[in-house]
Every structure is written in C-alpha cells, then in structure tokens.
Amino acid sequence: MNTKILKAQPADVLKDASMIKQKEMMAKHYDRLTNAPTSGAKVASTFVPGNLNELIMCFDLVNNLPEVNAIQSGLRKQSGAYIMEAERAGHSEDVCTYVKSDIGMMLKGNIGPNGKKLPNPDVLLLSYTGCFTFLKWFELLREQYKCPTIFLQTPYMADGKVTPNMIQYMVKQLKDTVIPTLEEVSGVKFDIDRLREYLKKSAQAEDDLVYILQTGKNKPSPIDAYFGGIYYIGPIFGAFRGTDDAIDYYRFLREEVDERLAKGLGPVTPDGPMAEEKYRLVVEGPPNYTSFRQFWKMFYDEGATVVASSYTKVGGTYDYGFRHDPDKPLESLAEYCLGVYTNRSLPMRIDMLTDYIKEYEADGLLINSIKSCNSFSAGQLLIMREVEKRTGKPAAFIETDLVDPRYFSAANVKNRLESYFQMVEQKRSGKGVAA
Amino acid sequence: MSTQTASQIVARCEALYDDLRFSAARDWKEAEPGRKVIAYMPVYIPRELIHAAGMLPLGIMGGGDSLEVIHGDAYYQSYICRIPRSTIELGVSGRLDFVDGMLFPSICDVIRNLSGMWKMLFPDVYVKYFDVPQTYIDEIGGTFYTGEMRELLHDLEKIAGRKITDDDIRASIEVYNENRKVVNELYALRAQAPWKAPASEAYLVLRAGLLLPVEEHTQLVRDYVAAASAEERPIKDNSRVILTGMFCEQPPLNLIKSLELSGCYIVDDDFVLISRWLLGDVPTDGDPVHNLSQAFLHKAMSTAAKYEPDQEEKGQFLVRAVRDTGAEGVIFASTSFCDPALLDRPILQNVLKRADIPFIAFKYAENSGQMQPIREQAGTFVDSIKLWSAA
Structure with a gap:
C-alpha cells in the first residue's frame, strides 16, 4: 500500500x-x-x-x-x-x-x-x-x-x-x-435481507471510522478531526455507507493513519505535513467552505490541530457506540437517525464536547458559529460557557457561514484565533485567561 | 352580562399585556395553596391537559417591546430572532420564578434548543420539549402524538400529586371548546365589521387569554364581542387585508396600530395562534386524549411551522382565508431570522400569485420601534389595492 x-x-x-x-x-x-x-x-x-x-x-x-x-x-x-x-x-x-x-x-x-x-x-x-x-x-x-x-x-x-x-x-x-x-x-x-447485508457492511466501515477519529487522542494527533475529518466523513455520510467501496476506503485510511501514528507524524495539510502540534483543539460547529483552505491554514500555521469535532458526528455518533445492526434493520435505521449530533439535546451536546476535551486532552474548545444554521448555532454561547466551566479550559467563539462568502471575514477570524491561542498559552503558563 | 365598554375591557387587557411580572398568574397561584403554573411557548400546546391537572397554563410570547434585554443578548448571536433572548431575560431576571414548568413546543430549531438551555439554566423547573407529529396519518402520527400526550400527562400527574382522569380531561376540553367558540366569534366580527373590532384591540383581548384562567378569558371575550358589536364606530375607507407570519414572535402593539393607521382593516391574522389552533369543537365523548390527537391531526390550523404533505394543498389556507373574509390582499410580516416563516414565504407568495391575490412583505422584531417605513409600505399597498379595485 x-x-x-x-x-x-x-x-x-x-x-x-x-x-x-x-x-x-x-x-x-x-x-x-x-x-x-x-x-x-x-x-x-x-x-x-x-x-x-x-x-x-x-x-x-x-x-x-x-x-x-x-x-x-x-x-x-x-x-x-x-x-x-x-x-x-x-x-x-x-x-x-x-x-x-x-x-x-x-x-x-x-x-x-x-x-x-x-x-x-x-x-x-x-x-x-x-x-x-x-x-x-x-x-x-x-x-x-x-x-x-x-x-x-x-x-x-x-x-x-x-x-x-x-x-x-x-x-x-x-x-x-x-x-x-x-x-x-x-x-x-423491498428485500429485507438485502438491507441486512448493506447494514452489515455499514457497521464494518463504521468500526474503522471510529478507530480513525479516535486516533486524535494520540500526541501528536495523526489526523485533523475537523478539516481533515471532512474528507474522512465524506463517503460514509454520503452515498457510500453500506458499500464495499466504503469498507475499502476506511480500511485504506486506517492503514494510512496507522502509518503516520507509528512514525509519530501529525496530519497532512494542504501545505504538507504538520510541523509541530502546539495546540490541540475541540471544534464545535460546521466549517466555512467558501474559504476552506484559508480557514484551515489559520490553524496549521499556528500549529493547531483539531483533535475532535462535533461536525464529524452530524451523520452519526458512532464513537458513542452506535452501529447499524443487521439483526434489527428498521429499528437500527431509526436509532441511527435519532442519535445524530444535531438531533441531540443541548445538554447532551455539552456532555459530548466536555468528554472530548477530557478524553482527547485538548487545550480548549473553539466554536465556529454558523450564521445560517440555527440547529447548530442557537445556544452555542451557553455551550461555550458551560464547557469552559466544566473543563477549566479556555473556549472561544468565531462567526462565519457555511457557503455564503459574504460572511467570511478572514481578518476577523484570524484575529480571534490568534487571541485564542494567546489565551491558551496564558492558561498553560498559569497566568489565567485574558479578559 | 358585563356593563363594561369595549375600551374598558381593552384597557384591562392592555394592563395585563404590559405586566411582565405576570401578576395575574402569580395572584392565581397564591390564591390557594398547592396551585401550579405551567408555562408554554408558541405555537401550540394541548392546554386542556394542563387545565385538567388543575393547573394554570401560562402563555409566554417573549418580552415584547417594553422589556429591556440585558442578560438575554449574552446568550445569542446577532443573527438569532429576539423571542428566545427576551424569554431568557424573563427567566434570569426572576419574572418567571413562580412557574413550575415550562413547555417548548416543536416549532423551530431555536425554540427546540432553548428547551435544552432552560434545563441548564433552571434545573429545578420541569422542562419539556413537546414534540408533535408532522405526519397526519392516524396509525402513525396519531399514535406517536397520543404517546407524547400521555407522557406529558404522566409528568403533570407527578407535579400535581394526583391522578388526572379522563373525565378531568373531558371537562377541560369542554371549557376550551367554549373558549375557541368565542374567539371564533370575535374573528367573525372582525371579518364582518372590522371597524367595530380593530385588530389592535382584538389582539390584546387574545393576549389576555395567555394569562388568565380560561373560564375568565371566555367571559372576557364574550363581553368584548358584545360591547364592540353594540358600539357605533365610524367606518373608514380602509382596505381589508390578512396578516400572516406572526405565529411565534409577536408583533409590537404599535406595529398593528401602524398598519391600521396606514389604511388596513386586518380581517384575519395568525397572532396568538394557540387560541384558534384547533378548528371546531373537540368531541367530549370517548377517549379524550385520542380526541385531542384527532383534532390536531385533522382539524388544525395551517402554519409555516407545519409540514404540508399535499403539494396541491400548500398555501391554500391563505387563499381560503382571503375568500372567507373578503380580504383584498395579504401582508407577510415575518420575524427577522425566522426560518419557518421566511422559508415558507416564497412558496406562499407563488400560491397567491397564481390566485391573483396582491401581497407585500416586510420583517419585524418584537421590539421594532421604527414604524414609519412599515406605515409607508402598507399605505402604498392599500393605495394600490384601491387603484386596482377601481380599475
């Protein structure tokens, strides 16, 4: 390979x-x-x-x-x-x-x-x-x-x-x-056995996806679980879940990530492998797509890797144990829908983000609040405060949009990110969080 | 029969509307030990179940234009509508400290997420997101909805400390049937003689229904209809319009008055939609929960917060309302950042275009203060309606 x-x-x-x-x-x-x-x-x-x-x-x-x-x-x-x-x-x-x-x-x-x-x-x-x-x-x-x-x-x-x-x-x-x-x-x-067969394949790929996303717990993380994560979730959240192609892809990806892990390497960015992992972040909210590469660059230029994200759970919260189950096909489809991230209550989302910060030993939480997505955005300021309170880690808030370029202000986002990284540094050095 | 004039009744309603400490509901609660108050947000909750538990259902429609939002803005980005932030303001400022439970109906993602926020902010209060079916087949949506109502009943029983019997619910259905009947009479009067019951008055009369015990409100509406019908008021050269899109965050009273001042007779609207949500009487025989479910599925208002399974039927409620009330146009007034209203609007406008019904659209917030642009837009609309009808 x-x-x-x-x-x-x-x-x-x-x-x-x-x-x-x-x-x-x-x-x-x-x-x-x-x-x-x-x-x-x-x-x-x-x-x-x-x-x-x-x-x-x-x-x-x-x-x-x-x-x-x-x-x-x-x-x-x-x-x-x-x-x-x-x-x-x-x-x-x-x-x-x-x-x-x-x-x-x-x-x-x-x-x-x-x-x-x-x-x-x-x-x-x-x-x-x-x-x-x-x-x-x-x-x-x-x-x-x-x-x-x-x-x-x-x-x-x-x-x-x-x-x-x-x-x-x-x-x-x-x-x-x-x-x-x-x-x-x-x-x-309709042939329920055909459905069972597809569900069996889904579960196989889901196992590998979870393994890959959880490699973010390593230091350095061999993956970026937000920007890179968007590539990773593409097939399984889209038209490939339940296919042999998805099984092959996630096996291939797993081996690739394992190799980076064995070598102690960080994720691959559009400008090459990450040089040094300085900051480990958990990110809540979808990304901006109109300036995707520029947005990502603001992170990796500063040595920031996203080790876990909520966005990579909008098509399924497999890391919380759910797998499609061929033995109860329709119930399993129902459970899948019920469990997706955006169908979870605000307290559940807070628990999840808090767990991520602890389990992935992150430096803090960054929320990218999307102007046109109320499902994600309404309540995020409370999420931020609550996660900060529970973990003692600094949190920050930026605002962009999914696909409307009018709502991506590069200078503002960059300023906020730089301030945030300073906050993380201050927290680490025991000087407290800047006001 | 009351001896009060329409303006005296309206003055009382306006005092209730202005009272953001909800003194009427507080007084009700304090009048007898053990009384409980369950608050709810727009659009619809089966209030009959709360009433059957011996509790007071209290409608919370945000803070309006007189509430200064100090804390609430810290919870929301600028691109979220105002009702959740003013509702949080009501909560954190202690104005709802007498409320024993808060229900958040399934209307949009903002209110949905607010239910979780409320749980975090007020852990000692009973909080429920009340999910309703968007499928209207008895065995599917009906079964689900019945299950949700039974779950709510179970919770209410725990709060009330007593069993809620089917007879309790039947009695409450009867009380609310009566309320819907008088509210419908009020709307009929407005459609027939809008100069006798201006929308700005009718709105206040409806809002009182969110705060008072239903029996008292029924009498109040009855008194208003009687008084307003009996009073002579000058007929103006206004155009008859329907106002739509105000089903959740309510307009400031001044907005309604401004529309009237600009030459509109508002002959139908979707203010305080809960008071008219169920169409006609809910049967009082048989299984009362099943009856409420049937009414919700098959005899309920249409609004943007609902899914319309039949493409042919989409938006027809507006066309029918125009015909039934003799309206000459429709005003789409939507809250800024309101997903249901604003996403629905283009579809409804296409329906009106096909039916050759004129319309205009604008946005507002519950605390909108500048009425001049709205007045000018509505005035121009009314003028154009008159020109067309004169042609």
Missing part, C-alpha cells in the same frame, strides 16, 4: 493518498448521478443527517445530497452567485445558505461539480432529522420538481434518551409510508 505523501495538486495543494481516493470516489458518484438520465437509474434526494443510504440502495436508487452539492459549490466558489440568484428570486437573506445555494444552482441549470447537469430527483426522501430547515427545503424543491416526497420524522432527543414511542413511530413510518413509496417510485420490491 502506498502511504507516502503523494503528488502536488494543480494549485500546489498536498493531499494524502486517502484524500485522493476519496476525491475519486466522489467524482465517480457524481458521474453516476449525472449519467442517470442515460443509464436509466432513478435518483433520490435526501439529507446527510438521517441519510438512509442502505435503504435507498435496496431500491437501486442513486443518492443525491443537496447539502453536499452546496458544499461542492462552496468549495468551488460558486455558491455566492447561487445564493444571490436565490435572493433575487425572493428568498430572504436571513435563511440557510445551503438552501439558497441549492435553489440558486437549480435556477442556473443545476450544473454539478463535474460540469454536467444534475438530474431532477425522482423522489425526495425528506428525512426530517435534527434540522427544521430540511422540512421547508424539500417543500421548496417539491414545488419545483413536482415529484413524490416521502416524509420521515425523527423525534428530537430532548430528554437525552430514546423512548419506545420514538422508535415505534419511526419504524411505523418506514414500514407504512417510506418503504411502500420507495417501492412504487423504483419499481423494485
């Missing part, structure tokens, strides 16, 4: 082998999507939290994730124009920029990241999990695409527990509405 640092990319970006492999997988998936009109494959649009990829595959449907499309538009610096297109069409400047990027992209011809037109979905699988906006997003898309919309509601884990009423509700929805409509749309009969 080739684990050494590979060739420089066109824009002088260094990627490790797993990142290149991941990129190839994503490209292959987008080709599959854009070729759907000629291949005859049918397309199901759905969301990352509450993504039922194994079930979608049971009906030979291709999984299309509008959030991932918006991320791709952000990374390619196209989302700003899409958002403004949506605002010209009457969408408020106040609402989620994923939605507006998606709608703007649709209004501009729905050209995917591979330069080809994305097909209209044959079905919208509205998995309403952890984010109210999902509900309205697919009402907006339904109005345009005029295709069947399947609704699946995941109750919120407000009291920190999954109740039998919640599981029964979800399983009933799966049995009575989700599966029959998927059968109708696809023309494929």
Whole structure:
C-alpha cells in the first residue's frame, strides 16, 4: 500500500493518498448521478443527517445530497452567485445558505461539480432529522420538481434518551409510508435481507471510522478531526455507507493513519505535513467552505490541530457506540437517525464536547458559529460557557457561514484565533485567561 | 352580562399585556395553596391537559417591546430572532420564578434548543420539549402524538400529586371548546365589521387569554364581542387585508396600530395562534386524549411551522382565508431570522400569485420601534389595492 505523501495538486495543494481516493470516489458518484438520465437509474434526494443510504440502495436508487452539492459549490466558489440568484428570486437573506445555494444552482441549470447537469430527483426522501430547515427545503424543491416526497420524522432527543414511542413511530413510518413509496417510485420490491447485508457492511466501515477519529487522542494527533475529518466523513455520510467501496476506503485510511501514528507524524495539510502540534483543539460547529483552505491554514500555521469535532458526528455518533445492526434493520435505521449530533439535546451536546476535551486532552474548545444554521448555532454561547466551566479550559467563539462568502471575514477570524491561542498559552503558563 | 365598554375591557387587557411580572398568574397561584403554573411557548400546546391537572397554563410570547434585554443578548448571536433572548431575560431576571414548568413546543430549531438551555439554566423547573407529529396519518402520527400526550400527562400527574382522569380531561376540553367558540366569534366580527373590532384591540383581548384562567378569558371575550358589536364606530375607507407570519414572535402593539393607521382593516391574522389552533369543537365523548390527537391531526390550523404533505394543498389556507373574509390582499410580516416563516414565504407568495391575490412583505422584531417605513409600505399597498379595485 502506498502511504507516502503523494503528488502536488494543480494549485500546489498536498493531499494524502486517502484524500485522493476519496476525491475519486466522489467524482465517480457524481458521474453516476449525472449519467442517470442515460443509464436509466432513478435518483433520490435526501439529507446527510438521517441519510438512509442502505435503504435507498435496496431500491437501486442513486443518492443525491443537496447539502453536499452546496458544499461542492462552496468549495468551488460558486455558491455566492447561487445564493444571490436565490435572493433575487425572493428568498430572504436571513435563511440557510445551503438552501439558497441549492435553489440558486437549480435556477442556473443545476450544473454539478463535474460540469454536467444534475438530474431532477425522482423522489425526495425528506428525512426530517435534527434540522427544521430540511422540512421547508424539500417543500421548496417539491414545488419545483413536482415529484413524490416521502416524509420521515425523527423525534428530537430532548430528554437525552430514546423512548419506545420514538422508535415505534419511526419504524411505523418506514414500514407504512417510506418503504411502500420507495417501492412504487423504483419499481423494485423491498428485500429485507438485502438491507441486512448493506447494514452489515455499514457497521464494518463504521468500526474503522471510529478507530480513525479516535486516533486524535494520540500526541501528536495523526489526523485533523475537523478539516481533515471532512474528507474522512465524506463517503460514509454520503452515498457510500453500506458499500464495499466504503469498507475499502476506511480500511485504506486506517492503514494510512496507522502509518503516520507509528512514525509519530501529525496530519497532512494542504501545505504538507504538520510541523509541530502546539495546540490541540475541540471544534464545535460546521466549517466555512467558501474559504476552506484559508480557514484551515489559520490553524496549521499556528500549529493547531483539531483533535475532535462535533461536525464529524452530524451523520452519526458512532464513537458513542452506535452501529447499524443487521439483526434489527428498521429499528437500527431509526436509532441511527435519532442519535445524530444535531438531533441531540443541548445538554447532551455539552456532555459530548466536555468528554472530548477530557478524553482527547485538548487545550480548549473553539466554536465556529454558523450564521445560517440555527440547529447548530442557537445556544452555542451557553455551550461555550458551560464547557469552559466544566473543563477549566479556555473556549472561544468565531462567526462565519457555511457557503455564503459574504460572511467570511478572514481578518476577523484570524484575529480571534490568534487571541485564542494567546489565551491558551496564558492558561498553560498559569497566568489565567485574558479578559 | 358585563356593563363594561369595549375600551374598558381593552384597557384591562392592555394592563395585563404590559405586566411582565405576570401578576395575574402569580395572584392565581397564591390564591390557594398547592396551585401550579405551567408555562408554554408558541405555537401550540394541548392546554386542556394542563387545565385538567388543575393547573394554570401560562402563555409566554417573549418580552415584547417594553422589556429591556440585558442578560438575554449574552446568550445569542446577532443573527438569532429576539423571542428566545427576551424569554431568557424573563427567566434570569426572576419574572418567571413562580412557574413550575415550562413547555417548548416543536416549532423551530431555536425554540427546540432553548428547551435544552432552560434545563441548564433552571434545573429545578420541569422542562419539556413537546414534540408533535408532522405526519397526519392516524396509525402513525396519531399514535406517536397520543404517546407524547400521555407522557406529558404522566409528568403533570407527578407535579400535581394526583391522578388526572379522563373525565378531568373531558371537562377541560369542554371549557376550551367554549373558549375557541368565542374567539371564533370575535374573528367573525372582525371579518364582518372590522371597524367595530380593530385588530389592535382584538389582539390584546387574545393576549389576555395567555394569562388568565380560561373560564375568565371566555367571559372576557364574550363581553368584548358584545360591547364592540353594540358600539357605533365610524367606518373608514380602509382596505381589508390578512396578516400572516406572526405565529411565534409577536408583533409590537404599535406595529398593528401602524398598519391600521396606514389604511388596513386586518380581517384575519395568525397572532396568538394557540387560541384558534384547533378548528371546531373537540368531541367530549370517548377517549379524550385520542380526541385531542384527532383534532390536531385533522382539524388544525395551517402554519409555516407545519409540514404540508399535499403539494396541491400548500398555501391554500391563505387563499381560503382571503375568500372567507373578503380580504383584498395579504401582508407577510415575518420575524427577522425566522426560518419557518421566511422559508415558507416564497412558496406562499407563488400560491397567491397564481390566485391573483396582491401581497407585500416586510420583517419585524418584537421590539421594532421604527414604524414609519412599515406605515409607508402598507399605505402604498392599500393605495394600490384601491387603484386596482377601481380599475
């Protein structure tokens, strides 16, 4: 296996082998999507939290994730124009920029990241999990695409527990509405053994994902669990969970990370391997995608590695023990949806971040508060204070947006980060936290 | 039959509205030992269950425009709406220190997360996020909702220290049926003769229903409708409009008055939506929890906080409201940063365009102070409606 640092990319970006492999997988998936009109494959649009990829595959449907499309538009610096297109069409400047990027992209011809037109979905699988906006997003898309919309509601884990009423509700929805409509749309009969087989594969990849994310406990951490973590979660949060490709990818990634671990190396950044791990951070909240590389650089230039993050749990909290279970397939899908990070109560999120700081021996918590994501952002200031209180570690707060370049102020973010690193230094030297 | 005039009744309601220490609810609680108060936020809670437990349901709609938010802003970024920050202000300033429980209905992610914040900030208070189904099939959403209501009942029984019987709930349903009936009469009067029951008055009468025992509020509404119907007031050359988008964070009273001053007769709205959420009477025979569930699933208001499973039906509630009230246009008034209202707005506007119903849109916050731009926008809208109808 080739684990050494590979060739420089066109824009002088260094990627490790797993990142290149991941990129190839994503490209292959987008080709599959854009070729759907000629291949005859049918397309199901759905969301990352509450993504039922194994079930979608049971009906030979291709999984299309509008959030991932918006991320791709952000990374390619196209989302700003899409958002403004949506605002010209009457969408408020106040609402989620994923939605507006998606709608703007649709209004501009729905050209995917591979330069080809994305097909209209044959079905919208509205998995309403952890984010109210999902509900309205697919009402907006339904109005345009005029295709069947399947609704699946995941109750919120407000009291920190999954109740039998919640599981029964979800399983009933799966049995009575989700599966029959998927059968109708696809023309494929549901086979529960096929689902079991996919779930078994999911669990295998999930084991490796957890192992990889938990290598962040080492010093130095061989991974960056936020910026690098976004590459790592791509396949399993997207269209590959339950596939052999995902098993291969996570095994490959695990071996790559193990090799860095054995050599005592830090993560690979776009400018090469991390020189020295000076700060170990836990990050809460999604990243900014329109200036992703610049944002990451602000961390690795200062020797800051993110050792654990909440964002890498939006598509499943596998490190808390959950695995897809072929022995109880539908219940397992329900439990998966219920457990995703954004469906967890604020006290649960505080517990999780506190645990991360302790278990990963982090220097503190950094919150990247996203302007257009209320699900994440509402309550983060209390989270910050509470985690700080419980751990005694300094916390800091920056504000950006997912894919709206108007809300990424590089100078402000950099200033805040530099001040934060000074706070960490002061804390370490026993001088207390600066006011 | 009350001898009070409409303005005397409204003055009492306004005093209740202005009282951010909730003295009426405090007095109710102190009147007898062992009484409990359960507060709730917008949009909908089955208040019948709280009433059946012998408790006072208390509606908390934020702090309005008179509350100075000192602590609340420290909990929220600038891009979050105002109602959670003013509600936190009410809490941390001790204005809700008599409340025994706080319910957070499933409306949006901000209120959802506020439920967790409340647990952290007020660990001694009963806090519940009240999840409601967004699927309206009896065996699916109905079963889930019944389960959620039974869980709430179980919790209320623990707080009350007694069993809540089906008969208790049936009696409470009857009381709330009566309340909904008089509230509907008030809306009917506004649609029929809006000059007799201005929206700014009706709003205060509705707001009183969040603070008073339901029986008392029913009588108050009845008295207002009787007094307002009997009084002669001049008819103005206003246009009849529907106001929508105000289902959660409530508008400042001045905003409603400003719209009226700019030439609007507001003949329907979604203020204090809980008072009209269930359409028609809830049956009082059989299983009362099942009946409440059925009413929620099949006979409830439409609003942006709900999922509409039928694309054809999406937004039709507004078209029907326009026709039923004889409205000439719709005003979309949404709270800044309100995901449900603002995400829904383009879809609803497309529905109105297809139905050839004119509309305008603006945003507000519960503490908006500058009314001049809104007055100008609404005034222009009214003028344009008149021009069109004259053509």
